[in-house]
Amino acid sequence: MAMARAEYRYRTVAAVRGPLLFLEQVFAARLGEVVTIIAPDGRRIAGEVLKIDRETVVVQVLGETFGLDTATTRVAFSDTLRQAPVGEGCLGRVFDGSFRPRDGLPMFIPERRLPISGIPLNPVARAHPEEFIETGISAIDVLNTLVKGQKLPIFTCAGLPARELTEQLLRQARLPDGGPFVLVFVALGLTHFESQHYTHTLATLAGDYVAFINLADEPVVERLQAPRLGLTVAEDLAFNRGRDVLVIIADMANYCDALREVATAREELPGRRGYPGHMYSDLAALYERAGRLRDRSGSVTMLPIVTMPEDDITHPIADLTGYITEGQIVLSRQLHQLGIFPPIDILPSLSRLMNQGIGAGQTRADHRELAGRLYRTYAKGRELRRLEAVVGRDGLLEEDRHLLDFAGEFERTFIHQGATRRGVMESLDLGARLLTELAALRPC
Amino acid sequence: VSGRIVSISGATVRIALTGPRIGDRVAVGLDQLPGEVVRLEGDHAIIQVFEESRGLGRGEPVADGGGPLLARLGPGLLGGVFDGLQRPLVELRRSDGDFLRGGGDRFPLDPERRWLFTPALPAGAPVSPGTRLGSVREGHLEHPLLARWDGTVAEIAGGEVTLQQALVRYADGRVQQLWQPWPVRQARPLRAKCRPQQPLITGQRVLDLLFPLLKGGVAVIPGGFGTGKTVLEQSIAKFADVDVVVYVGCGERGNEMAGLLDEFAALEDPRSNRPLMERTIVVANTSNMPVAARESSIFTAVTMAEYYRDLGLDVLFLADSLSRWAEALREISAALEEMPGEDGYPTYLGSRLAAFIERAGAVETLDGRSGSLSMVLAVSPPGADFAEPVTQACLRVAGAFWMLDTRLAHRRHFPAVNWSQSYSLHAGPAAAKFNELHPGWSTLRERCLELLQREEELREVAEVVGMEGLQDDDRLLMQTAEELRREFLCQNSFTAEACSPPAATLTRLAGLLSAHDHRAARLAAGTLFGDLLQEDGDGQG
Numbered sequence: 001m002a003m004a005r006a007e008y009r010y011r012t013v014a015a016v017r018g019p020l021l022f023l024e025q026v027f028a029a030r031l032g033e034v035v036t037i038i039a040p041d042g043r044r045i046a047g048e049v050l051k052i053d054r055e056t057v058v059v060q061v062l063g064e065t066f067g068l069d070t071a072t073t074r075v076a077f078s079d080t081l082r083q084a085p086v087g088e089g090c091l092g093r094v095f096d097g098s099f100r101p102r103d104g105l106p107m108f109i110p111e112r113r114l115p116i117s118g119i120p121l122n123p124v125a126r127a128h129p130e131e132f133i134e135t136g137i138s139a140i141d142v143l144n145t146l147v148k149g150q151k152l153p154i155f156t157c158a159g160l161p162a163r164e165l166t167e168q169l170l171r172q173a174r175l176p177d178g179g180p181f182v183l184v185f186v187a188l189g190l191t192h193f194e195s196q197h198y199t200h201t202l203a204t205l206a207g208d209y210v211a212f213i214n215l216a217d218e219p220v221v222e223r224l225q226a227p228r229l230g231l232t233v234a235e236d237l238a239f240n241r242g243r244d245v246l247v248i249i250a251d252m253a254n255y256c257d258a259l260r261e262v263a264t265a266r267e268e269l270p271g272r273r274g275y276p277g278h279m280y281s282d283l284a285a286l287y288e289r290a291g292r293l294r295d296r297s298g299s300v301t302m303l304p305i306v307t308m309p310e311d312d313i314t315h316p317i318a319d320l321t322g323y324i325t326e327g328q329i330v331l332s333r334q335l336h337q338l339g340i341f342p343p344i345d346i347l348p349s350l351s352r353l354m355n356q357g358i359g360a361g362q363t364r365a366d367h368r369e370l371a372g373r374l375y376r377t378y379a380k381g382r383e384l385r386r387l388e389a390v391v392g393r394d395g396l397l398e399e400d401r402h403l404l405d406f407a408g409e410f411e412r413t414f415i416h417q418g419a420t421r422r423g424v425m426e427s428l429d430l431g432a433r434l435l436t437e438l439a440a441l442r443p444c
Numbered sequence: 445v446s447g448r449i450v451s452i453s454g455a456t457v458r459i460a461l462t463g464p465r466i467g468d469r470v471a472v473g474l475d476q477l478p479g480e481v482v483r484l485e486g487d488h489a490i491i492q493v494f495e496e497s498r499g500l501g502r503g504e505p506v507a508d509g510g511g512p513l514l515a516r517l518g519p520g521l522l523g524g525v526f527d528g529l530q531r532p533l534v535e536l537r538r539s540d541g542d543f544l545r546g547g548g549d550r551f552p553l554d555p556e557r558r559w560l561f562t563p564a565l566p567a568g569a570p571v572s573p574g575t576r577l578g579s580v581r582e583g584h585l586e587h588p589l590l591a592r593w594d595g596t597v598a599e600i601a602g603g604e605v606t607l608q609q610a611l612v613r614y615a616d617g618r619v620q621q622l623w624q625p626w627p628v629r630q631a632r633p634l635r636a637k638c639r640p641q642q643p644l645i646t647g648q649r650v651l652d653l654l655f656p657l658l659k660g661g662v663a664v665i666p667g668g669f670g671t672g673k674t675v676l677e678q679s680i681a682k683f684a685d686v687d688v689v690v691y692v693g694c695g696e697r698g699n700e701m702a703g704l705l706d707e708f709a710a711l712e713d714p715r716s717n718r719p720l721m722e723r724t725i726v727v728a729n730t731s732n733m734p735v736a737a738r739e740s741s742i743f744t745a746v747t748m749a750e751y752y753r754d755l756g757l758d759v760l761f762l763a764d765s766l767s768r769w770a771e772a773l774r775e776i777s778a779a780l781e782e783m784p785g786e787d788g789y790p791t792y793l794g795s796r797l798a799a800f801i802e803r804a805g806a807v808e809t810l811d812g813r814s815g816s817l818s819m820v821l822a823v824s825p826p827g828a829d830f831a832e833p834v835t836q837a838c839l840r841v842a843g844a845f846w847m848l849d850t851r852l853a854h855r856r857h858f859p860a861v862n863w864s865q866s867y868s869l870h871a872g873p874a875a876a877k878f879n880e881l882h883p884g885w886s887t888l889r890e891r892c893l894e895l896l897q898r899e900e901e902l903r904e905v906a907e908v909v910g911m912e913g914l915q916d917d918d919r920l921l922m923q924t925a926e927e928l929r930r931e932f933l934c935q936n937s938f939t940a941e942a943c944s945p946p947a948a949t950l951t952r953l954a955g956l957l958s959a960h961d962h963r964a965a966r967l968a969a970g971t972l973f974g975d976l977l978q979e980d981g982d983g984q985g
Contacts, residue, residue: 031452032498052452052502081499117498123693123728124525124533125542126702149699239542269778271788272826278454278775280695280768284731288698293542314668314827322669323824324731326699347854350670353699355938368938372856379855387907395910 008077013070014056018265019221021047021059021068023075029057032081032117038074039067046098047075048082050266060262062098063219082117084229085110086236090210091182094199097214097222099229114236116228118289127292129326130356132363133301136172136421137165138414139344140351142431143371144329147357148175148244149292151302153252153321156331157311163194165331165342166248166305167201172421173246176362180207181246181301182237186230187213188223189254198250208243216254223258231289231300238298245298247290250305256283256317272316280320287324313348327351340416347379363424366432374410374431377438381407402441410434447506449473450488455736456779457491459506464489467629469509473500476548478529480513480740483780492776494529494737495546512630513740515747518607518623519582520553522688523721525705528729528741530748544733553623558604561589561611561622569597573633574754574810577612578602580622583722585687588755590811592620628743631803632750633810640806640843643874644760644818647683647943648676650861650933653889653953656874657844659686659758659816660806663868664766664838667848667860668828674700675937676848676859677764677822682711682720683943686818687757689724690749695738695768698730714943725749731768739772746803749817756813760820761804767824770797770834786833794837801841844868857934863896882950891957892928899925916973917964924960932956 008028015022021037033049037059045063052058059075061068084099089108096102129149135141146152156162173181185202187195195213202209210233212226227249237243249255256275263276271277290302304325308318311333322328327350335343358367381403388396388404396404414430422430447461449472457472457479464470464481472479472493477500483490491506515530525533531550540547563578571577571591577600579588589611599613605622612620626632640658657663667673674696681689681704693701708721716723727745729738742763749761763769770793777790785791806816821842825832828850839845845867852860868874879885902918911919932952935941944952963976 026502028502030499030501033501051454054451117496118732119496119543119545120730120732121698122533122537122540122542122544123698123701123730124705125537126698128702128706129699269784269788277771277778277788278735280771281731281735281775284695288730288732291699291702296542314829316826319669319827324697326697327670348670352670356703375856383855387910390907391910395912397911400911 007079010075010077011072013068013073013075015070016065016068019061019065019219019262020050020265021061021065021073021075023057023059025055026052026057026077027055029077030079030081034078034080034082035059036076036078037061037068038076040069040072041067043067058266060221062221062225081115082225083113084116084232085113086233087111088241090233091208092210094211094213095229097212097218097226097229099212102213114232116225116232118228118231118235118285120288121291121293125293127294128356129292129299129353131176132357132424133176134174134424135169136174136423137168137342137344138417138422138427138430139342139346139349140329141363141422141424142367142427143346143375144327144344144349144351145354145357145363146301146351147353148301149290149299150327150351150353151287151290151304151325152327152329152351153304153306153325154329154331155306155308155313155318155322157308157333160331160333160336160343161341162305162307162331163197163250166250166303167197168342168419169303170201170205170248175244179244180205182207182243183209184230184234184237184245184247185209185211186227186247186249187211187215188226188249188251189214189216189220189258190250191216194250220258220261223255224262227255227286231286234300235289238300239293239296242297245300247300247302248305249286249302251307252283252304252321253307253309253317275316279316280323283320284324287321326353335411335415338411340411341418342415344415346375346415347382364428367428370428370431370435373435374414377403377435378407378410381410399442402438406434406438446508447489449500449502449504449506452497452500452502454775454779455493455497455734456776457493457497457500457506459489459491460487461489461506461508462487464508467512467627469511469513471507471509471548473504473506475499475546476507477546478549479506480736482776490780492736492739493734494740495734512627513743514625515628515744515751516552516623517626517748517751518553518621519559519580519587520557520607521725521748521751522582522585522723523725524552525726525728526552526744527733528727528737528739528744530727530744533728553607555607558606559622561602561605563600563602564588565597565600567597567600571595571597574635576811577620584716584718585757589620589622590754592624593618626747626751628740628747632747632754634754635808635810635812638806638808638814640816640870641873641877642816643870643877645685645946646680647945648679648859649935649944649949649952650859650863651846652878652944652946652949653892654863654871655844655846655861655866655868656870656878657818657820657868658806658870658874659818660804661843661870662801662804662819662821662841663844663846664821664823664835664842665846665848666823666825666830666835666838667853668825668850671828671848671850671853671860672858673822673824673848674764676846677762677820678704678707679859679937679942680820681724681760681762682708683714684760685715685758686760687723688749688752688759690727690745690752690759690761691724692727692729692742692745692761692763694729694741694763694765695731695772696764698732701726701728701730735772735775738768739776742766742769742800746800746817750803753807753815753817754809756809756815758816758818760818762820763822765822765824766797766838767834789833793833794840797834797837798841801838843870857929858937859935861933863933864900878946882946884954885946885950888950888953888957892932892953895921895925895928916967919973920960920963920967920976924956924963928956
């Protein structure tokens with residue numbers, strides 16, 4: 001990192017608490033300033049100024065605090081804010097949560113450095129996202145359409161195949177012109193097992209990618225930084241180089257837990273379920289970096305993976321995410337148990353930006369109407385399942401029995417597709433066929 | 445006066461500075477970030493900074509701005525897009541580029557623009573606050589200039605003027621321009637608050653018929669995510685029969701804001717045939733913009749709304765979402781280490797909110813005109829649980845409660861207004877007014893409510909005995925209720941039916957109910973229920 005001014009060193013560590021280090025008698029410091037912590041054994045760990053309270057400075061340690069002491073640990077101040085190196089050289093590379101190469105190759109030569117916290121887009125500079133992205137998955141393309149520049153999380157539960165779905169999206173997603181995305185993949189607290197699957201998939205893809213991997217046994221605080229590194233690189237690729245970037249972050253639940261850990265160490269007042277009160281703003285600072293700009297090519301589309309603790313969609317992590325993102329794809333344990341893949345429950349799923357991305361010129365003129373009918377018919381069928389549980393199948397009207405069968409058929413043939421890629425026209429035809437078959441059963 | 449930064453925690457900065465008053469605006473640090481004094485402790489002041497505070501350093505200077513946070517009010521606000529501190533975002537993009545880099549103050553209005561001012565008074569006329577001095581034309585509106593002080597007009601200009609020009613010179617030497625400052629946290633003066641009487645037509649069938657709002661009233665729209673709060677707010681912003689709309693995107697999505705701006709520029713106001721944007725002021729503080737400016741954004745916006753109300757206009761203020769404002773308040777309160785109340789919100793949440801909401805109302809302005817400021821406020825309860833403090837605090841002061849239901853939204857029933865749990869305290873007088881203009885309104889409204897109520901009861905029975913187990917006339921009622929929901933309560937915001945004027949609302953309802961009566965009569969005459977629907981199907985086909 002470039003040094004703007006002489007480096008100040010302090011040996012005044014008063015306390016080490018969780019991932020935080022308390023330093024006294026500091027006369028000059030900036031909020032967010034990058035510091036280097038030199039451990040008694042000479043190990044150098046990066047840190048960041050989190051709070052300045054008169055002459056006491058609280059430093060967030062971006063690494064293991066194991067082995068630090070108060071007597072001999074030194075802290076060097078840099079007078080700069082954290083920046084990320086950017087440039088074409090990062091393509092095809094795998095980094096850790098502090099932007100160090102983890103693929104055995106030397107660091108690339110950066111073209112420039114950008115602040116990682118990002119700068120908010122002027123709302124009037126944003127172009128409204130409205131270009132259809134074909135994911136090859138019927139339940140998404142027809143009913144919860146993804147558009148360029150959208151942020152659409154996948155809400156999953158422990159044990160559901162979110163990774164398989166994500167990998168399928170990585171392989172299949174096509175831009176409107178048919179080309180592939182540049183992928184930015186951020187792994188937060190993933191197990192070796194999961195992350196190996198992901199990196200293998202990335203390596204077999206034709207397009208460009210950059211990966212930031214923080215594993216479950218690596219520093220927690222890096223989880224707060226890795227998405228910012230990934231998004232800074234993504235913004236550079238999109239808005240300075242005109243590329244269409246797809247950012248995958250797995251798993252946001254680990255990000256939120258890291259946030260909670262740091263907030264607790266700072267003795268902040270805990271909010272719902274112990275998560276800090278500023279989690280909404282913090283998550284928004286990440287999610288809102290998706291988008292497109294007027295008069296510029298390039299885009300950042302975001303697919304964060306959110307594992308809902310206890311399968312609870314009202315859990316603060318899922319809840320706050322849903323309030324910020326433009327819809328959500330919700331996976332269902334029930335469908336998974338029926339062997340349906342991808343197990344997308346379309347009722348709570350939603351794409352808020354779908355309307356502009358479909359119809360004549362984008363997909364097909366009848367898309368909106370067809371999607372609405374499929375949705376309503378399936379919703380009715382699902383409601384009848386509850387009724388069936390009470391009054392039995394024979395207690396239902398004949399017409400209702402047909403709707404009930406439709407719901408099952410819809411899940412088995414439309415939502416279920418396994419590993420195959422379906423073009424959006426094929427998906428639309430399939431949906432239309434199911435509705436025609438149902439109509440043929442009606443008495444009149 | 446200037447001081448130095450002592451401590452920094454997030455957007456809260458402690459400075460060594462004596463003399464500032466609570467609410468004073470200050471410029472913090474080398475970059476002169478705008479801030480507001482929120483607490484005084486001995487020779488220290490605590491500042492809330494309205495910009496990203498990363499990079500601020502201990503010891504950096506702080507300058508006292510000498511007065512409170514102001515809104516600048518004058519012609520040219522309509523059509524504008526501002527941030528939470530009233531900085532013009534279109535202008536900022538032109539000068540600073542696509543990203544918001546923060547920084548100091550910006551004048552929100554175009555100082556170069558020329559306005560044709562027509563004086564209404566000769567020199568020598570005595571005036572008092574609110575007296576009409578003259579007017580300019582802003583779009584299709586006549587925009588009067590009202591006297592700010594008591595006194596006598598010594599000189600008054602006419603013809604083409606700019607905002608900064610001295611227009612009126614009072615005998616005591618004071619000078620009034622076409623614009624004026626006003627502290628955002630202080631309600632603008634008025635002669636009296638009146639009883640709201642005129643219904644505010646939203647163009648939404650379910651709202652106008654069942655849960656109407658009067659001009660000057662306040663409606664709250666709570667709903668979990670995905671229940672369509674934003675779409676409903678924006679539909680109301682498009683079609684409400686008011687003169688001016690002030691829309692605050694408070695801590696919400698940037699892409700939605702972009703969509704709104706596109707749409708409002710393209711759509712026409714059906715009453716004036718001018719672009720909708722010409723009657724609209726947008727205040728945008730998206731969720732990634734600084735939190736403290738989110739807290740101030742609703743005050744900046746409501747001050748502009750009051751300003752247009754004072755010109756004798758009907759103004760509608762919409763905020764999406766008030767919960768984000770309350771959360772910003774909570775964040776600030778936590779940074780100040782105040783004792784938290786319920787769910788971590790400060791204990792003054794309720795009183796602060798009530799004081800804000802009371803800025804709505806039907807009023808008699810200082811010069812005796814009538815104006816109104818209505819509010820429609822979206823609330824985002826965590827986990828769609830309405831027992832949370834923000835929803836509850838709103839309930840205590842709101843006139844109408846439009847509850848959005850996650851279950852309806854999952855059925856794609858939009859607007860997802862729950863008809864059994866929503867209410868309006870204005871229903872009686874509003875329905876009476878509608879009835880004067882559209883005879884039959886009240887009767888049909890009552891029938892509609894009764895039918896929906898009865899359906900609810902029957903549904904419970906049907907859950908046990910099945911539909912086959914119901915009487916024929918009850919099955920007919922269920923059938924009609926279903927049609928009512930599909931054809932009347934649902935309203936697609938993306939097609940031509942997005943706005944339903946009261947006459948169309950009434951016609952549609954009358955049609956559905958008379959079809960029901962017709963079928964009921966045939967049932968009574970002995971037709972079987974199955975045949976009844978069959979015949980209708982044939983008739984249509």
